[in-house]
Amino acid sequence: MYRLLIVDDEPVIANGLVQLLQDRQEFELDICKAYSADEALEIAQRTKLDILVSDIRMPKKNGLQLVDEIAYYWPSCRMIFLTGYSEFNYVYEAIRKNVDSYILKSEGVEPIFEAVRGAIVKLEEEHRSRLQQEKAQLHLRIVESLLKKELLESVLRGEELPALLREERYADLDFAIALDRPSFILIGYADQQEGITMKLLEAAGSIFGKLLPPSIGCEYTLYDGHLIVWFLQPNAELVDRLRDEADAAENGHRVVAYLRGVLERVQNECEEILDVSMSFGISGNIMNRWDQTREQVEMIRSLIRRRVQLGQRMVIVDYERTTDKSSIQIKLAGIQQDAFKKGLLDQIHRYIEEHLAGDLSLTAIAEEVHLNPSYLSRYYKQISGHNLIEYIKSFKLESAIAMMSDPHLKLNEIALRVGFDSPSYFATFFKKMTGKSPQEYRNLQ
Structure with missing residues (x-):
């Protein structure tokens, strides 16, 4: 009517x-x-x-x-x-x-x-x-979706994407990834496999799709029954904005670092909305390295699964920053959960010691140990019994006090060495922690 x-x-x-x-x-x-x-x-x-x-x-x-x-x-x-x-x-x-x-x-x-x-x-x-057009478009979308799934699964089984895209069956495929521009592979893995359905994985994929900025092109597929695999490509403007003119080798890592920020939100929302803990792994730039796709995917999957088996959740593995990957994989395979936790604490504490004057934010430490920043804070307290931020403050204080025993070091220099650009901020921090100003404390030594 x-x-x-x-x-x-x-x-x-x-x-x-x-x-x-x-x-x-x-x-x-x-x-x-x-x-x-x-x-x-x-x-x-x-x-x-x-x-x-x-x-x-x-x-x-x-x-x-x-x-x-x-x-x-x-x-x-x-x-x-x-x-x-x-x-x-x-x-x-x-x-x-x-x-x-x-x-x-x-x-x-x-x-x-x-x-x-x-x-x-x-x-x-x-x-x-309109109905005829919608039916035709729906049919095309279904056919295109099946072709994309077939294409991506072939790539994940070891076939090279450039060769596949030259095949006649994929000639008219609207594929969002250009072969001559920086590209990355992202793997999503549910930390608790029991009870995980395809619908839950699709829902997690939907959350990622909604939070992914429009500056990043995307194709994805559900793979091997328990993985979500995305092929991602930043557009030219984003690559240009993230470009490091002084160090071209860092450009790929800058894109990955940006993606980590997106993944932090995705993990938090999956946990809040779906009650599902998700881990992710990001490849290096695979432009001109399409033959390494399967190798990187399998290595990332292996690293994620082993960390999850050792009790970690909300992992974010950065393939390029995981140096000496084969030896790490062997070590992870033979390590027990308690030893792994101790090793992780040692890694965190060593990073804090080595970067005392630099960036000790949760984001920086989480990147070093391949974890979600929010989860890192919870996990550290769970395995150590202490608050990570409080540990950093205590270590800064202990280091500053130890340096005060050297009469040649000025308080301003000590402040810089323990991560305070402002001497007055260092003085406020020190007095709050000890009840005395840095100079008063030094005079009592």
Whole structure:
């Protein structure tokens, strides 16, 4: 059933048309009426409209202006003008606005019926055409989706992407990854495999898709029953923004670091919304190294799975920063959970000691140990019994006190060595921790 709105500032005409159209059994219409353009707009803002029959000359806002407003809300609405004036300017403007019919009131009711009948025919034709297009597009999307899945699985089994894309079956595939630009592979793995369904993995993939910035192109597939694998490609603008002119080798890592920030949000939302803990692994830039795709994917998967088996959650493995990968894999394979936890604590403490004057944010430490920053804070407390931020503060204090025994070191220099750019901030920190200023404490030594 279609909805028709009659608009005329003369109630007799509006009510009469309502009655006449309701009496015509051939029309199955839900008929509304309005006595002004403003009243018609109120109806349009809350109700779908299919056909508009409107007078042109009305107070405040005329029918020509009303048509523009109605078309904004309901672009497919068919427009019929009904007027007592045969003026060229009105006719010309109506034609320009693509109005279906322009009828003089003096012509009687039959032209109105004919115009409504014609509008219904056009609506039905448009509806059939739209359904056919949607079915065709759906079919193409299904076929394209299957082809992409087939293509990506072939790459993950060891075939090279450039060779596959030259095959005729993939020639017309709308593939978002260009071979001549930086590209990365991302693997998603549910930390608790028991109870994980394809729907949950798809939901996690959907969260990632919503949080992925538009500056990164993406193709993905569910692989091997328990993995999500994405092929990612930053656009030229993002690559340029992240470019390090002084050290070109760092450019790939800058993209990965940016992706880590995205993954932190994805992990947190998967945990909050789906109650699923997800780990991820990111490859290096595989542009011109497509033959290494399978090797990197298998290594990343192995590293993630072993860390999860050793009790870690929300891992983020950075393939390029995992040096000497084969020996690490061997060590992880033979290590026990308690020894692994101790090794991780040693790694964190060593990083803090070596970077005391630098960046000791959760993000920096998490990147070093391949964990989500939020999870790192919880995990550190779980395995050590202490708060990581408090440990860093205590270590800074102990280091500063130890340095004070060297009379050649000025307090300003000590402040810099333990990560304080501002001497006054160092003094505030020191007094809060010890109850004395740095100088007072040094005088007592």
